[in-house]
Amino acid sequence: MSRYDVTNSEGDFQPGGEEGVLRNRLGLTRKQDIDDAETELLQALYEFVLSDSREILTFDDIKRWHHLWLGNLYEWAGSLRTVNMSKGDFHFAAAAQLPRLIGSFEQELLNRFSELSEMDDEAVVQYLAQNHVEFILIHPFREGNGRLSRLLMDTMVIEAGFEPLDYQLWEDNKDFYFKSIQAGVAGNYQYIECLVRDVLEQQV
Template sequence: MNRYDATGHEAEEQPGAEPGVLRNLPGLTSLQDITEAETELLSDLSAHVLPKLLDTLTFADIQRWHHQWLGHLYQWAGQLRTVNMSKGDFHFAAADQLPRLVSTFERDFLTQLSDLETMPEETVIRYLAQSHVEFILIHPFREGNGRVSRLLLNVMALQAGFQPLDYQLWEENKEFYFKAIQAGVSGDYQHVERLVRDSLTQ
């Protein structure tokens, strides 16, 4: 399950568990059990969050989503990670930079939520792509960043008058997706814009 390298107490695995199972509150030891628990809880969270159109959204709200989702499994759910993380040679934002980065993310993207319904479609696509890339590069949580970011994208899409995105294309092209995220480091969002455009429906 754990696809990332990390250091520190949040990287601890559950004693006696299969490799990749993080230390968890119920003491689950199999990858299948922890994956099923995360999937079921995320479904519950999505059913709670998605039907509601929002006037405002803060990063604290996203942290509450994360805690609602994983709070029964992990002690650190909803908290900004305190460990540095990487995937192969690619490093996500340093943990000590997270407070500043999430504040900037809130200012640059979340404060525009109420404007989405009046934006032209191509502006919405750029907004969704850029916000997704920046969220993933920040990687604010120890686990579940990709899934929370997709929930956030769906909330934004609904606010803009679209349906939730179909992520099958993303799953089928994971290598392209990760390279597209990496391109965002230098401000090149066009590849994620392409994924969003191909996944967005009225």
């Protein structure tokens, strides 16, 4: 089964590939081969992004990261998805709403990136939590949103003076994590704030 349900034709999947393998430039048909390729490319992206100092952060930067990461695999890398997506009964933002939601995300959150170094720890927690929830709810890309959201988070924590985070706690509490994301639909970020606070405290 695919991790997500998508309202599109089967043409987006690799002909002759295992179930859930998306159509790709390399003609890979095995899920393990796709996973390995994505993981290797993501590591290279991390090294590039986290070594690059910046004063501002825009959504165009995030689109560029996505293209740098998956451009060798997928034609649509770096482009906003054009299909609706859901996970179980939970629906992410409708594709038609992405430009509007991304505009608000950039104006209300990304534009405050330069303030991170001046925030106290609790303000950092709140900022990171809201950024993460809203990015996941928007789910801007066809693939890789969760992993890219962590790169975005790590870029922000470095700007705030911390080291990249260990997300094992989130992996160990996936049900609580996903319920925390769902709570964010109503603007309730307290649960994801707990998870962010916990991983930051592990560093200390």
